[in-house]
Amino acid sequence: MKVLKKxxxxxxxxxxxxxxxxxxxYVYARLTPKLSINSANNYYFYDVNENLYNGNNDNWVSLxxxxxxxxxxxxSIEDKHFYEHIGFDYLRILKSLYINFKSGKNIQGxxxxxxxxxxxxxxxxxxxxxxxxxxxxxxxxxxxxYSKNEILEGYLNTINYGGVFGIENASLYYxxxxxxxxxxxxxxxxxxxxxxxxxxxxxSNIGNAKARQKTILDSxxxxxxxxxEEENEALNEQLVFYGKNPLSDxxxxxxxxxxxIEELKSIKTIPTSFLETGGLKIYxxxxxxxxxxxxxxxxxxxNENEEIEVASVVMDPNTGxxxxxxxxxxxxxxxxxxxxxSKRQVGSTMKPFLYYAALENGFTxxxxxxxxxxxxxxANDKTYSPQNYGNIYAxxxxxxxxxxxxxxxxxxxxxHLFLGEETLVNLGNRIGIxxxxxxxPSLALGSQEINLVDMTEAYSTFANEGYKVDGYLxxxxxxxxxxxxxQHEEDKTNVLNKSLVFILNELLTNTYSPSFNDYSYPTMIxxxxxxxxxxxxxxxxTDYDRLIFGxxxxxxxxxxxxxxxxxxxxxxDRKISQxxxxxxxxxxxxxxxxxxxxxxxxxxxxxxxPISGELATEKTKNKKILYYIKGTEPTSKQVSLxxxxxxxxxx
Numbered sequence: 001m002k003v004l005k006k007x008x009x010x011x012x013x014x015x016x017x018x019x020x021x022x023x024x025x026y027v028y029a030r031l032t033p034k035l036s037i038n039s040a041n042n043y044y045f046y047d048v049n050e051n052l053y054n055g056n057n058d059n060w061v062s063l064x065x066x067x068x069x070x071x072x073x074x075x076s077i078e079d080k081h082f083y084e085h086i087g088f089d090y091l092r093i094l095k096s097l098y099i100n101f102k103s104g105k106n107i108q109g110x111x112x113x114x115x116x117x118x119x120x121x122x123x124x125x126x127x128x129x130x131x132x133x134x135x136x137x138x139x140x141x142x143x144x145x146y147s148k149n150e151i152l153e154g155y156l157n158t159i160n161y162g163g164v165f166g167i168e169n170a171s172l173y174y175x176x177x178x179x180x181x182x183x184x185x186x187x188x189x190x191x192x193x194x195x196x197x198x199x200x201x202x203x204s205n206i207g208n209a210k211a212r213q214k215t216i217l218d219s220x221x222x223x224x225x226x227x228x229e230e231e232n233e234a235l236n237e238q239l240v241f242y243g244k245n246p247l248s249d250x251x252x253x254x255x256x257x258x259x260x261i262e263e264l265k266s267i268k269t270i271p272t273s274f275l276e277t278g279g280l281k282i283y284x285x286x287x288x289x290x291x292x293x294x295x296x297x298x299x300x301x302x303n304e305n306e307e308i309e310v311a312s313v314v315m316d317p318n319t320g321x322x323x324x325x326x327x328x329x330x331x332x333x334x335x336x337x338x339x340x341x342s343k344r345q346v347g348s349t350m351k352p353f354l355y356y357a358a359l360e361n362g363f364t365x366x367x368x369x370x371x372x373x374x375x376x377x378x379a380n381d382k383t384y385s386p387q388n389y390g391n392i393y394a395x396x397x398x399x400x401x402x403x404x405x406x407x408x409x410x411x412x413x414x415x416h417l418f419l420g421e422e423t424l425v426n427l428g429n430r431i432g433i434x435x436x437x438x439x440x441p442s443l444a445l446g447s448q449e450i451n452l453v454d455m456t457e458a459y460s461t462f463a464n465e466g467y468k469v470d471g472y473l474x475x476x477x478x479x480x481x482x483x484x485x486x487q488h489e490e491d492k493t494n495v496l497n498k499s500l501v502f503i504l505n506e507l508l509t510n511t512y513s514p515s516f517n518d519y520s521y522p523t524m525i526x527x528x529x530x531x532x533x534x535x536x537x538x539x540x541x542t543d544y545d546r547l548i549f550g551x552x553x554x555x556x557x558x559x560x561x562x563x564x565x566x567x568x569x570x571x572x573d574r575k576i577s578q579x580x581x582x583x584x585x586x587x588x589x590x591x592x593x594x595x596x597x598x599x600x601x602x603x604x605x606x607x608x609x610p611i612s613g614e615l616a617t618e619k620t621k622n623k624k625i626l627y628y629i630k631g632t633e634p635t636s637k638q639v640s641l642x643x644x645x646x647x648x649x650x651x
Contacts, residue, residue: 042279042480043165045257048287048323054257059168063153066167066179069187072225074156077191077216079113080223082152087114087143088136115139116194117155161190162197163254163335174202176242184230185237188216197335203241204333210235243332252295255327256286259340260473269486270477280485281478285321290314290588294324297583301576302329302561308573311338312559312580313456313471314588317463317551319490320471322453324588336564343435343449344560347540348407349547350424350446352462352504355400357427358415359500364633365507365626366613368397368640369414376413376441384441386413389541392520397640399613401626405510405522407539409445416444418641430495431461432468446540455549456558462505462536463551465597466496499600503627508536510610515624518611530582533594539578543568546577550585553595557585599627606633 045054063071075082081091111119118138142151161170167190171179175186182190192200192212202209217231226234244251260282264270270280298310314324327337336342358367371394376384386409393410394402403411416424421439428437435450437443457471469492477486510516512524512531523539537550545562546569561577562569599605607616610624615634628634 044281046283048285050283059166060157061168061179063149066156067182067187069184070182070191073188073191073216076219076223076225082113083148087139113155114142114151117151118142120158159194160197161193162201174241185234185239188213192216203243250292250295251331252326254331255337256325258337259325260284263473267486279480283475284473285323285475287323290324293587294326294584297580298326298329301579307563308561309338309564310561311452313339313453315456315460315471315556317460317556320469322471322473339452343451344545345446345542346450346455347446347542347545347547349538349540349549351412352538353427354416354424354444356504357419357423359503361419363400364628365401366399366634368399368613369411370397370640370642371408371410374410386445394519398611401507401510402611404507405516406520407523412444413441431458433458452558452560456556459549459551459556461496462501463556465498466494466501468493468495499603499629502597502600502603505536505597506627508538509534511537515610515622527582534596546574548577548581550581554592555585555588557581602630603627604630604633608634
């Protein structure tokens with residue numbers, strides 16, 4: 001008995017100490033300065049001209065102007081003891097610990113509304129113990145300084161409703177009405193989104209959203225907010241979703257904005273807590289005119305194909321500024337950003353990097369390999385048998401210029417093997433392709449999966465005459481008082497030879513040159529009449545992807561089209577990416593002069609037969625000026641390099 005008595009007394013002492021400590025925390029929190037939370041978690045987004053185009057929480061509404069249905073639904077599903085606890089629901093914590101321990105999985109949480117609000121006042125959601133302690137202390141301070149209604153109001157005005165922050169913005173976005181006018185059915189749909197903003201998005205995942213709505217309505221019946229009859233009526237109400245951002249008529253801005261937030265989280269100089277800044281002014285590089293042009297072209301060219309997806313990047317090659325970005329064709333249906341997060345095989349758009357490396361290693365515009373169906377042989381009797389698109393071959397030696405114009409796969413693999421497979425890998429690393437490239441024969445044909453932004457950056461190296469630049473979306477960030485928290489610093493490194501880049505850029509204009517109409521046609525010949533300016537262009541095709549990159553001195557535009565489920569792309573899908581590219585770059589540059597590159601002093605243009613690479617004569621059928629480093633231009637019959645590659649000609 002004495003032992004039990006000692007244990008009981010010890011237990012009471014421990015409980016007393018914890019209680020005193022707990023009371024002390026709240027007293028100390030009460031004595032600290034009152035937190036200013038009405039402006040916290042505000043984002044203000046500015047475009048490339050420093051004009052405000054989006055302020056996430058400008059639509060802050062008082063609790064009295066929010067539908068009681070939404071308030072009741074939120075409390076019922078998120079924190080039914082909200083008005084009873086002082087920040088932490090200890091019984092709920094113990095219950096969730098028991099359920100999680102019993103199941104062996106983390107299937108139930110116990111965060112209160114105040115804890116969730118505290119978490120939302122941080123830029124990132126780190127899961128470290130240090131962050132958890134910070135959030136717990138902030139929860140205590142919120143409960144010490146603010147009434148329950150003030151906390152609930154702040155929470156509802158800052159929570160994420162699927163890329164739309166705050167209940168008023170969410171109500172306008174999903175239903176085109178003020179939050180005070182939400183019906184029970186509409187309110188319970190919105191209240192379900194914050195648990196998993198993508199999974200429970202009602203526009204893209206209506207099945208998930210309706211299941212979540214049923215759970216919320218059941219909890220409201222259980223907690224006596226509504227009757228069973230009212231639940232049934234809400235479940236059967238026909239809902240019409242609006243799906244447009246009231247702050248901008250350019251819906252694809254949301255893809256750009258999401259990418260900005262991700263970049264923001266990586267900037268070390270910005271305080272992680274909004275309470276230190278009162279909110280953030282983010283000066284981005286978005287050109288709203290370009291963004292609208294891109295969005296309209298995407299809609300126009302995909303409206304007959306519901307399944308196909310699109311990603312596109314418009315970049316200033318001289319600075320790396322990302323001026324427009326689309327991560328999918330419809331943000332309301334899919335928030336997944338394919339431009340920044342996806343990696344796809346890049347196909348023949350890899351070839352310009354190979355051909356630049358070839359120019360560095362002594363190739364010229366007239367260097368020839370034979371285009372014919374070929375099997376390449378390697379050690380241990382391994383073979384590789386690539387094919388040209390449509391199984392079209394010259395059955396004769398062709399120049400590098402022709403290989404680029406037709407996107408000849410045999411020529412590319414022969415070049416790759418001649419140089420050594422590490423050569424292309426090294427070149428990719430030099431120009432900033434972040435993906436680890438594998439030195440395999442198929443690398444020359446774009447078998448590697450690479451991100452679209454990475455590829456656009458790499459093409460910028462050609463567009464700016466040899467400088468490596470990093471694509472970026474944020475120019476600077478300030479607090480609400482205008483104090484600069486971050487300023488982008490230019491990081492531009494010369495990595496390529498300007499003269500060789502000029503030659504390559506000229507070669508890439510042959511993808512739409514009639515001078516190459518011979519045994520086949522250049523890949524972009526059908527778009528020549530739509531071009532008012534000179535561009536370097538390369539297309540790429542795999543079984544699952546269609547890509548195109550093109551540029552001049554002012555702009556580089558990359559476009560990908562394909563399917564999220566990786567189903568094969570039909571031939572006609574090629575037109576979609578090409579149409580988006582030509583419409584976007586032409587409309588973005590419509591008020592600018594044709595801005596092409598000056599011929600370097602050590603480069604000479606020579607009139608040749610573009611297919612054979614030999615000097616043109618009066619009898620030459622097709623003639624074209626190709627460019628060479630002085631001293632390497634053709635003077636006599638070209639010599640094919642075929643004998644240097646171990647191949648078997650396929651009969």
